[in-house]
Amino acid sequence: MDIVSALRTFLRVVEAGSFSAAANDLGLTQPAVSRQVAALEEHYHTRLFHRSTNALSLTAEGERMIPMAQKAVEAVEAIEEVGSADGLLVAGKVRVSLPAPLGLHVSDRLPQLVNMHPRLTVDVMFREEPSDLVAEGIDLEVRLGDVADSNLICRRIGWTTASLVAAPDYLNGRTAPITPVEIVDHECICYNRGGEERVWSFVDDDREQKIKITPRMTFDNAVAVHRAVLAGGGLAILSHILVNDDIAGGRLVQVMQSRPPTRLPITLVYASRRNLSLRVRTVLDFLVQLVGQDDLMRA
Structure with missing residues (x-):
């Protein structure tokens, strides 16, 4: 056997x-x-x-x-990489978990990476909440906000940039909020990241201001929130990855620009530095470079 x-x-x-x-x-x-x-x-x-x-x-x-089993397989794959013709063969599957907006951003660019490495396979999952990396066999995961699990290796690779937005149809006949406290008078659409959907946080004169809201609609995926906002459902906080083109095209309006949503750290987490195979390091470096190339996410 x-x-x-x-x-x-x-x-x-x-x-x-x-x-x-x-x-x-x-x-x-x-x-x-x-x-x-x-x-x-x-x-x-x-x-x-x-x-x-x-x-x-x-x-x-x-x-x-x-x-x-994971350690044994990773060790053998590391030996196989070293034993390849030039010592730099990138081969095997890498499982990656990403928040939906970043996942969409990655999906446009991932073909470039796999075309460079014909024996590399990347399995991408969209996750808004933390995964059990070991139990689910996930090699890399990007998390937004603080990471509480001290057993993981954490590498901060950037910061989120988001906007409070609404469709023109929604704002027609309504007064757009100027300060965070005025948001409570509006319909709000949220996406749930581990139970945080009922509090929105903004930067006001270098101070953080948190507002408790009562959402009319809640989704567990930011892409669904984006579609609901475009349909005129209300206000939402969404990543620049999702909304910048819509703002430029007039499909969405950026609200309360002088008091933007609080930026969150973008952290790349993985289970262990030991036996980090070349296939995983290759995808890790790709993610770090991709985030670093975006001025609105650069650390």
């Missing part, structure tokens, strides 16, 4: 949530995936999954296997 290949398959089953989904991702048949996992279980004399007709779940031993 190829233990490394079996460990890779085991991790993919964990990530995909089923043998059939993992088989589809790996280009294998479902029986082939099942055989690899079964061989791994037999080799280590332990059961990794609870199986039933309609469900698949990890055993306690399977849970403990995840971080060890």
Whole structure:
């Protein structure tokens, strides 16, 4: 049995949530995936999954296997990179979690990176809330705001720039707010980042002013908020990535420009510096460079 290949398959089953989904991702048949996992279980004399007709779940031993399997696979991939013809082969899959606006920004530019490295695969997820990096097999995640988890490696790579915006149709017949306290008289549309949707924060004469609001609509994705604002649903705070073209084209109006939303740190997090493979370092450097090239996000 190829233990490394079996460990890779085991991790993919964990990530995909089923043998059939993992088989589809790996280009294998479902029986082939099942055989690899079964061989791994037999080799280590332990059961990794609870199986039933309609469900698949990890055993306690399977849970403990995840971080060890990841380290083993990463170590082998690092050796393979060093042993390549020029020592600089970028190959394998990198799983990345990004907030939706930054994810859209990245998606326009990611083809350039993968075209440079034909054996590199990047799996991008849009997430507004923190993930369990180890359990979900996520290599890199970008988080907005302070990072509370001291077990993660954190690298601040920039700052958000956002605007309070509304559609012209919404403002027609209404008085646009001039100060944060006037926002409470308006319809507000929010996106939920870990329960923070009911408080908006602005910079007023170098002081931070927080306003508690009662949103009429709440979404867990900033792109959905953007669409609702364009439809005339009310006021919203949105990233420059989403709204700058709309402001320039007159589809949205920037409100309360002298008191902008508070900027949040953009932090790149990952589980460990040890055995950080070339494929992960390549995508990490790409994200750092991409954010740094944007004047409105540059640290």
